[in-house]
């Protein structure tokens with residue numbers, strides 16, 4: 001999950017404008033314009049509707065990564081999670097309440113019925129894979145929709161008919177703004193596509209929860225990684241749209257992944273639309289036969305596709321300093337940071353799903 005937040009996105013945009021020497025003179029005005037941007041009330045997540053079918057109640061905060069599981073782990077061991085200071089400097093710190101991702105997804109009743117393990121702590125529920133993957137897809141979709149709204153507002157507010165017109169910008173400053181607006185527009189179009197792709201995946205997962213044989217049901221895989229396989233990644237969730245050139249371009253293949261730590265080991269769950277059934281089948285087969293491959297895949301998501309992940313401190317301390325330094329750099333330059341501004345990122349940022357390697 002890459003939910004850094006829309007306010008963080010505005011902060012980064014402000015800094016991007018402030019850092020540009022050609023715009024220095026108008027920095028206070030540009031800040032004022034960005035500060036005036038707010039998400040319309042009906043789009044504010046807490047003012048929205050529960051994401052369960054035809055439920056009109058207001059959503060409450062839903063934990064993207066099962067909170068019951070995190071609490072259970074934290075009771076036994078300190079948990080390390082990535083952290084970005086001032087959305088710039090990466091570090092790895094002990095998990096606190098603030099570093100557990102939430103989004104406004106479902107009303108209190110649906111939260112209880114869709115994710116019963118949050119209350120019962122029974123993680124072997126048969127509905128776990130579909131239900132948790134639905135939550136990951138919903139959270140990703142919510143976040144991207146919100147970012148798209150913010151970005152479009154920034155593009156409008158800095159446009160030729162906006163406040164900037166009265167500021168008598170120099171030609172160089174105008175050019176800079178024009179260039180930035182073109183980049184933002186391209187990013188917004190990309191996020192739009194991601195939002196649409198995830199609409200499809202959310203629909204497919206819901207079909208699958210009602211009728212697994214429905215032709216539009218999502219392709220879902222769930223594989224148990226036994227404790228003996230030496231897992232050290234505890235929990236992570238992620239969503240991404242890889243490019244699969246061998247698939248019909250009209251049929252998107254967005255992916256969601258969730259890794260849950262349970263008593264017997266970890267469950268790695270993944271889902272895509274039925275356009276990627278063959279890929280999901282292959283992953284399920286390979287991961288069941290070779291837990292090491294499943295761990296590699298999960299670790300890859302953790303390092304390259306996901307801002308929120310958790311690992312116990314004991315395992316973290318076993319990482320050598322070089323690896324920790326490399327991970328810090330990855331965190332600062334990673335797609336989750338780029339995505340705070342430019343959303344879905346390139347497929348190159350997700351090499352495990354890149355065409356030509358074993359997973360694409």
Ligand SMILES: [Zn+2]
Pocket residue numbers: 050051052055056057106107108109110
């Ligand atoms: Zn509801």
